[in-house]
Amino acid sequence: MKPVKVGICGLGTVGSGTFNVLKRNAEEIARRAGRGIEVAQIAQRRSNPKCDTGTTPITSDVFALVDNPDIDIIVELIGGYTVARELVMRAIENGKHVVTANKALIAVHGNEIFAKAREKGVIVAFEASVAGGIPVIKALREGLAANRINWVAGIINGTGNFILTEMREKGRAFEDVLKEAQALGYAEADPTFDVEGIDAAHKLTILASIAFGIPLQFDKAYTEGIAQLTTADVGYAEALGYRIKHLGVARSTAQGIELRVHPTLIPADRLIANVNGVMNAVMVNGDAAGSTLFYGAGAGMEPTASAVVADLVDVVRAMTSDPENRVPHLAFQPDALSDHPVLPIEACESAYYLRIQAKDHPGVLAQVASILSERGINIESIMQKEAEEHDGLVPMILLTHRVLEQHISGAIEALEALSDVIGPVVRIRVEHLN
Amino acid sequence: MKPVKVGICGLGTVGSGTFNVLKRNAEEIARRAGRGIEVAQIAQRRSNPKCDTGTTPITSDVFALVDNPDIDIIVELIGGYTVARELVMRAIENGKHVVTANKALIAVHGNEIFAKAREKGVIVAFEASVAGGIPVIKALREGLAANRINWVAGIINGTGNFILTEMREKGRAFEDVLKEAQALGYAEADPTFDVEGIDAAHKLTILASIAFGIPLQFDKAYTEGIAQLTTADVGYAEALGYRIKHLGVARSTAQGIELRVHPTLIPADRLIANVNGVMNAVMVNGDAAGSTLFYGAGAGMEPTASAVVADLVDVVRAMTSDPENRVPHLAFQPDALSDHPVLPIEACESAYYLRIQAKDHPGVLAQVASILSERGINIESIMQKEAEEHDGLVPMILLTHRVLEQHISGAIEALEALSDVIGPVVRIRVEHLN
Structure with missing residues (x-):
């Protein structure tokens, strides 16, 4: 069979990786796919001196590539929402299949993109948009198709995980590690997307949709960053047998879908608590398979190129099939998506780590315990440290059982109003991930 | 669309699990697959009082089911090589697709089965044959399709891993834990398949074929069991920073394919070294994706039913497609399989843990070091314990760098011939899994 012709839009890191993998493993890929995958044209705004594109035709106009009638599949690797969205929509309009690594685009404009793709009978593949080289979208969408998914929990931002790993292993402060991560190229000059959880929320939004069969709803995701985390809390968590990870959690409950990214205490003996450095991992809990974990x-x-090229192979196989029999973009048939609502954070349920700075008075613990018990919050364990010398304050650390966020918020307000409690109460969610 | 009709052969543990998952999650599965999956008939030799099959027609003749013209897909869950092989071949001959959880059947008769399936244009799906609920065959065959796979390493027998976990965590002896595993139902009355590595070798044979695109060659797999492992070695490994796991390793080298199951020291900080109890995990190292891990x-x-039903959904989607565009059974096109040979164990390369019981004489270490260096074996580290009181022998533990098995075998022969070395030298392979 003659090779499938692919156009690569964007020749940055992932674009050149994709070009290189397609070239280096061309024979291996053809042995698998049954036909070759040929890069027919590349669109790039700036040339990439690190990528030897040989005789492959190059254009600076991404739209020329999308309009090239010889090209079957467009690989969108330019990032961002604006040009990328226009490009993908026009590619679909032109009847071309699309492979993208763009999590922001899918999380924010995916519903519109998939509707248009369905109308035109083309495939939009996006394995590379979540967790790079880990084929977790395929696992969730196909490998676990027998299951009613209960929850998904993932370390899906490498920069954040690198920072937390360094903080724990070396006792370093957040700001200090962030600067190193920027110097190493792990973190952007503006680290907001990574450390504030926005990047993770994009990915979690995608995972939640394919796990539960709901439309993409990035605007409803709750995000809380790691910039406020102190080495003190990292250390206390460790002493209690936990690790702190920046976790994306999507859970299906009778009331709705929880969709939240925040620092999270995880028992240290869980495999996912031991995922360190820039590595990612996603846990999925299904009613039949139980808990599975995907790491890489x-x-x-x-x-990331590995995921892009795997999508290309999938598209090559599926492009000649009846669109009705393809794996649906969001795992569930478009007319069978659920309107189960995404819950506001106050309606989410979790266990909690609370750190209270209290004056070293008798009776403080009784006051604290009473505020919690009034709101039905059960204490799982408590750790009271020695008074710190410089201020005479006692850090009191509590772990609670699972409770609605709104009850914890009310309790924290009441705790902070106590005259013996000084400064804000630190609240970090706890997930046991059984 | 009208439901696809499935026949289940065998209503034991996995059979009843499959029936239950299809029934319980029928709506969820139809929302994904776009059509229902209906169990039209069940064949069982003995009735299973634990499974309420309702009004589903039952036959005691598995071949009646295979010949039932109303049935599109046969689910083979009877196990074994004999009747199962006949059943699957006849189902294929009748133009039916097959889903099986039978690792022994695929590892031993897969080449013949897939050739017949190709001839008849039907699919034989076997995700459930390796690592139960972990969709690792899909990950390797599709999710990592961009990669030249370097190696696969897996904990793929839960019984063995349960025994090793108990030995390490509680210092218990192999025989003692085996008896408990039998009482708990984790191990069969005849535990040979599990503890001697045969079950793991079946699964590894399958993983190796889809990783490297080679025919199934179970008869060439090297297997070594865990029955000889002592708590002493488990403890020494721990002291050196390693865990002992019963690992299946398949590695592609310039000379050929290594295919081996044996106890293995793994650095304790590797994620896979922390996979405990009956859980499984498979690591895959590809040239583009690097190392990934799949756990569950x-x-x-x-x-296991989760994997069977996911395969059913895949078959439902692919059955109407052109057979040439389906995912090939062994990941690579049948005419593009490789004849890269499977290596005998003597030609495999590994690092080694050696435990030598020596008389407490000066000069023994020099003799040992000389034997190793003559054969080009470099020592990575050495640990010499105090003489044990009862016999005055000194356990000397060596970790070597990577070397061909034949050189280690030669060295061990020479070491055992030393008059100061008492009894056999213990040899356990070491894999760093970077």
Whole structure:
């Protein structure tokens, strides 16, 4: 069979990785796919001196590529929402299949993109948009198709995980590690997307949709960053047998879908608590399979290219099939998506780590315990440290049983109003991930 | 669309799990697959009082089911090589697709089965044959399709991993834990398949074929069991920073394919070294994705059913497509399989843990070091314990760098011939899994 012709839009890190993998493993890929995959044209705004594109035709106009009648599949790797959205919509309009690594685009404009793709009978594949080289979208959408998914929990931002790993292993402060991560190229000059959880929320939004069969609803995701985390809390968590990870959690409950990214205490003996450095991992809990975990490099040139090229092979196989029999974009048939609502954070349920700075008075613990018990909050364990010398304050650390966020918020307000409690109460969610 | 009709052969643990998952999640599965999956008939030799099959027609003749013209897909869950092989071949001959959880059947008769399936244009799906609820065959065959796979390493027998976990955590002896595993139902009355590595070798044979695109060659797999492992070695490994796991390793080298199951020291900080109890995990190293890991329940009623039903959904989607565009049974096109040979164990390369019981004489270490260096074996580290009181022998533990098995075998022969070395030298392979 003659090779399938692919156009690559964007020749940055992932674009050049994709070009290189397609070239280096061309024979291996053809042995699998049954036909070759040929890069027919590349669109790039700036040339990439690190990528030897040989005789492959290059254009600076991404739209020329999308309009090229010889090209069957467009690989969108330019990132962002604006040009990328226009490009993908026009590619679909032109009847071309699309492979993208763009999590922001899918999380924010995915519903519109998939509706248009359905109308035109084309495939939009996006394995590379979540967790780089880990084929977790395929696992969730196909491998676990027998299951009613209960929850998904993932370390899906390598930068954040690198920072937390360094904080724990070396007792370093957040700001200090962030600067190193920027110097190493793990973190952007503006680290907001990574450390504030926005990047993770994009990915979690996608995972939640394919896990539960709901439309993409990035605007309803709750995000809380790791910039406020102190080495003190990292240390206390460790002493209690937990690790702190920046976790994306999507859970299906009778009331609705929880969709939240925040620092999270996880028992240290869980496999996912031991995922360190820039590595990613996603846990999925299904009613039949139980808990599974998928681990690997969540970013980087070739791991992400691995996902892009796997999508290309999938598209090559599926492009001649009846669109009705393809794997649906969001795992569930478009007319069978659920309107189960995404819950506001106050309606989410979790266990909690609370750190209270209290004056070293008798009776403080009784006051604290009473505020919690009035709101039906059960204490799982408590750790009271020695008074710190410089201020005479006692850090009191509590772990609670699972409770609605709104009850904890009310309790924290009441705790902070106590005259013996000084400064804000630190609240970190706890997930046991059984 | 009208439901696809499925016949289940065998209503044991996995059979009843499959029936239950299809019934319980019928709506969820139809929302995904776009059509229902209906169990039209069940064949069982003995009735299973634990499974309420309602009004589903039952026959005691598995071949009646295979010849039933109303049935599109046969689910083979009777196990074994004999009747199962006949059943599957006849189902294919009758133009039916097959889903099976039978690792022995695929590892031993897969080449013949897939050739016949190709001839008849039907699909034989076997995700459930390896690592139960973990969709690792899909990950390797599709999710990592961009990669040249370097190696696969897996904990793929839950019974063995349960025994090793208990030995390490509680210092218990092999025989003692085996008896408990039998009482708990984790191990069969005849535990040979599990503890001697035969079951793991069946699964590894399958993983190796789809990783490297080679025909199934179970007869060439090297297997070594865990029955000889002592708590002493488990403890020494721990002291050196390693865990002992019963690992299946398949590695592609310039000379050929290594295919081996044996006890293995793994650095304790590797994620896979922390996979405990009956859980399974498979690591895959590809040239683009790097190392990925897939973890979950490797056996059990519903985890295995999860894989069977996911295969059913895949078959439902692919059955109407052009057979040439389907995912090939062994990941690579049948005419593009490789004849890269499977290596005998003597030609495999590994690092080694050696335990030598020596008389407490000066000069023994020099003799040992000289034997190793003559054969080009470099020592990575050495640990010499105090003489044990009862016999005055000194356990000397060596970790070597990577070397061909034949050189280690030669060295061990020479070491055992030393007059100061008493009894056999213990040899356990070491894999760093970077």
